[in-house]
Amino acid sequence: MxxxxxxxxxxxxxxxxxxxxxxxxxxxxxxxQVVVGIGIDxxxxxxxxxxxxxxxxxxxxxxxRTSLPNIYAxxxxxxxxxxxxxxxxxxxxxxxxxxxxxxxxxxAILGAPQPYKATPWFWSNQYDLKLQTVxxxxxxxxAVVRGSPEDRTFSVIYLKQGRMIAIDSVNSVKDYVxxxxxxxxxxxxxxxxxxxxGRSLKEMAN
Numbered sequence: 001m002x003x004x005x006x007x008x009x010x011x012x013x014x015x016x017x018x019x020x021x022x023x024x025x026x027x028x029x030x031x032x033q034v035v036v037g038i039g040i041d042x043x044x045x046x047x048x049x050x051x052x053x054x055x056x057x058x059x060x061x062x063x064x065r066t067s068l069p070n071i072y073a074x075x076x077x078x079x080x081x082x083x084x085x086x087x088x089x090x091x092x093x094x095x096x097x098x099x100x101x102x103x104x105x106x107x108a109i110l111g112a113p114q115p116y117k118a119t120p121w122f123w124s125n126q127y128d129l130k131l132q133t134v135x136x137x138x139x140x141x142x143a144v145v146r147g148s149p150e151d152r153t154f155s156v157i158y159l160k161q162g163r164m165i166a167i168d169s170v171n172s173v174k175d176y177v178x179x180x181x182x183x184x185x186x187x188x189x190x191x192x193x194x195x196x197x198g199r200s201l202k203e204m205a206n
Contacts, residue, residue, distance in 0.1 A: 001127070002029075042077035042091065054079060057091045062115035063108040064101050072109070074101035084120055084136045084165070084183075094122050119184055128152070132176040135166030135183040144191045147172055155179070162188050178202040 008024040012034055020028045044058045053059040053067040057079035064072045064080075075098035082090045100118035107114050122133040129152065137143075140158035147154030155175040158166040163186045169176040178201040182189070189204050 040076070040093070044073075044077050047071070047073070059089070063113045064105040064116060065108065072105040074098055074105055080116065082120070082136065083117065085138060088138075090136070092120055094120065096121050119180060121180070128171075130169075130171050130173065132169045132173065133166065134176060134180045135164075137166035137168070140165060142191065144194045146175065146195050147197055157194050159191070164189060175201055181205065 004023065010022045010024055010026075012018055013020045013022055013028070018031060018034055020030045021034060022028050042057045044052075044054055047058045047066065047068070048054050051068060052071065052073075057077050058066055058073045060066055060073050060078045060080050062081070064074050064078060066073050076091060076093045078097075078101060079089050079091050080101075081087050082092075096118065097120065101116060104114065104116040104118075119134065120136055124131045135158070137158040140160050142159040144157045144159065145154060146157060149170075153171040155167055155169040155172045157164060157179070158168075164179070164182050165186075166183060167175060167179040169179075182201060182205055187205060193199070193204055194201075
């Protein structure tokens with residue numbers, strides 16, 4: 001894997017088929033195929049045309065109901081108020097969110113509604129790195145590095161007004177698991193304590 005930073009793609013080159021990508025430093029990366037990752041847009045046009053409230057997604061309440069009678073929406077397209085984002089309306093593009101919202105919608109349809117309050121979490125395996133996240137880091141005003149990025153085993157803990165709101169863990173499963181409860185309760189732990197790898201995050205909850 002060859003990762004280039006501070007670089008722009010100037011052109012994709014080739015006559016009848018691609019043979020390279022020209023970068024902003026005028027270097028040419030030879031290739032036979034190009035994968036372009038430009039993000040996604042939720043396809044909610046039909047729902048919005050039918051009168052559902054929304055914008056970049058379709059708005060849902062705490063039971064995953066849209067503003068249309070008997071119509072529910074879940075997953076990447078569902079814009080909902082999240083307590084993990086201080087009540088802001090967010091869309092979560094993750095398997096966890098889709099699964100948990102599906103369960104929430106089914107309970108509401110069956111007449112046993114329970115508000116959606118699932119803790120956001122994400123994960124990805126990239127070569128020898130296990131990346132794991134709990135919470136939403138948007139709006140943080142401080143970030144604490146716990147562990148050693150040089151050793152490729154560390155966590156970044158995000159704080160907002162002293163309160164733990166999210167963690168990104170790299171090859172640090174123990175931090176990821178133990179931080180979940182702390183984030184759910186909005187634990188207030190000093191940065192000096194958080195960087196102390198001689199103590200587990202679980203101990204700091206007490």
